[in-house]
Amino acid sequence: MKKRTGRYSGYIRPFSYILDLIIINALANHMLWDNFQTWSYHLFITLSWAIIGYNTGFYEVYRYTKVIQIYGKVVKQYFLFIIVNFAYIGYFLKFSSPSQVISFISLSTLLIAAAKIFVYYGLRKFRVLFGGNFRRVVLVGRGKSVAQLAEFFNENPDYGYKLEKVFPMKSNKDIEECFSFVMEQKIDEIYCSMASLNTKDVNKFVDFTDNNLKILKFLPDNKEVIASNYKYDYYGYIPIISLRNIPLDSYLNKFIKRGFDIVFSLIIILGILSWLTPVLALLIKAESRGPVFFKQKRNGLNYDEFYCYKFRSMRLNEIADIHQVSKNDPRITRTGKFIRKTSIDELPQFFNVLLGDMSVVGPRPHMVSHTEMYARRIDKFMVRHFIKPGITGLAQTKGFRGEVESDNDIIYRVKYDIFYLENWSLLLDIKIILLTVVNALRGEEKAY
Template sequence: MSLFKHGRYSGYLRPISYLIDLSIINGFAIFYFFKNIDPIIFITFTTISWITLSVYSKFYEVYRYTREVKIFSLTFRQMVIFTLIIFSFSGYYYNLNIYPNTIFKYIIAVFLSITFVKFAIYYLLQKYRVSFGGNFRKTVIFGANKKTHALENFFNKNPEYGYVHSKTFSLEQKKDIDLEPYFQYIIDEYVDEIYCSISELSNKQIDEISDFADNNLKILKFLPDNKEIYSKKLKYEYYDYIPIISLRNIPLEDSFNMVVKRMFDILFSSLVIIFILSWLTPIIAILIKLESKGPVFFKQSRNGFNYKEFDCYKFRSMTPNKDAHLYQATRGDQRITKIGKLIRKTSIDELPQFFNVLFGDMSVVGPRPHMVSHTNMYAKRVDKFMVRHFVKPGITGLAQVSGFRGEIETDKDIIGRVKYDIFYIENWSLLLDLKIITQTFVNAVKGEDKAY
């Protein structure tokens, strides 16, 4: 199992920063504005404005390698635009007589407080990494030259950034060298991030390392030079003055996007549980019990986010059997009951998974989770299969509404599913989720050939 495990880091820092900053913004408003303004109107206006502005200005995109001058410039730019927003509010509600002098005092107080908090969090995290060794990422580098030595020195001389450099692999005979021992070292030492000098690697080796990183949930980054990297999405970052390229950009690694998706999941799953499952479950339970003995719900171990196993719930659609955890349902499967055929055809059997969504094991939309035995099999047979575990699994997904739901009859089915899942992971948006949910509902009403 350890082959596929991958360290993850706190996704709560950015949401916490949002809450602190919004508390400061609305807290100071109590002293300056709330005598004349309805607090609900002001808090709603400033909260929506601040979040929208922050997303577009990338105000909270501060990483462990971000320099202090960059943090200050982000804060200053944010405050200038936020000042204009507050002035527009005072202009719209001109009858409240909010004077410019009051606005400037308010903005200065907010600006100083948010700047202090932002730098305090930044330095406290650095202190935490140096003194306690927490929040760290283990690294290796492929290739030895001036650029990689500079990166290695950056890791070793700046422990406050939280990188623990494990090893630099020199690839002098790059055409003949076997990378397997290096890959095994990365697995054995639980390395989190792989950095590659493109000039030291052949195209074949770049492909091998990319495939290894994808299939083992490792973060892969490159030191750029005059060679080309063929990829749809390239993200440039700077470690001090060293340029670094990320080969795959995953929107759901952004904390704000994670919070948006989680809030949507909680809201949507709660509505389904309250307005559908609350009355439908007793009816389905009676029908299941009348036809066959056994539990109403079926529980099965599946692999989810970061390859973690969880119990996936469904309405039982088969007669109890010992092979349920090993073999998928097939066309004409004798294990499926009469009521089972109906609820599988309409996807009603999947509805209890909204409890999985509410518990946080799944999302409404995402790559469909597989049985543990199937995950282990496909991880070895299908290239980049493990990339699907960079995000939470879903009740429905892009692959499912694109013709790749249900039984996997040939390798073409699972390869197509992985292709659509990776596209979803790299191009996630809330609008894409809504489109997939709508298409899923339409397919359920129309009925699908592979829904059996």
């Protein structure tokens, strides 16, 4: 099973946020009078700019975004930022002269807009001149919309799409040829004309892309075919449907989740693990030889492998990476039985969270050998790897944790994991954490 091969400009948006906030705070410090030089005002303009930017989609600029749309976002951001600034100033500072504030906001917005346009066109030039930051794509189907999109890809290399092949769907063989080509050539995205596919064909493409971590998008016959939960974009004037809209694809949501993960993991590491680790180390070492911590390779985001850490709960054995723990497993020590029952053995994974391999909440990662097995047997199992794995997850709060006794156990885990990644929110994470604590205190049937 190959990992996802998409190419993303993952650092551009966080860099833009940081650069914009530096510009705003530096100009506020330089251009405004002393009564503005307070930590509360700098905190206000930082938070208000970020919140307004999120609501206006100021940082939602993609390779297919039109320049006129960027200008529209700048104008919206500018006027809303002026409004909230004067609301703050009028209420807290009782300041009556507006010209200096308007000058500060105007210059800040102008510099930020210039930087934004520079990055936008710089990336387009980079794609044309150096062939970097591109995505390899194939088209499936025939007809006017397919021809238009093929022409768009070929005539606009600055958008960063490289059209590798068109499959006209003249027979069922085209589907299998397409799937083989996508895997062999490491294609990133598949674009299908809905006019050329029947329901059965669509399901084949959905299943294939879900199970192989490929991006699937559709060219509709007309706008009426779009369901309300699909994401709808334009490449030039060509409508494109994205099948799955994942909230954690948003950089602000990633930032919020990552910030929460760092804070929460530091609280656990400093507040609990700092004193619990030496206590458990004595108990574990007294009962059986071997290290205090157990590490095992697991598959995470984009199917990448990482070492997952736990307190060792079993005697050293050669099948730890092959066989899951079962009820009354003789490999488990007395201390191990207690820490597994209370889920204390999972606490070292907060180091994985701090390192960025895991999140506090997400799909539970499986050992590598089991991941490969489930990927072959269970439909849509690979969808779980579109987001980081978690110490706990929605499936675990619904009773699907521990030993997999039948395919139904893993099928329901996948269903809950897909629901989570399509409906993520910080409140949902907090709810899952609270339910996990309650379940651990109450005791769970499959916690062994």
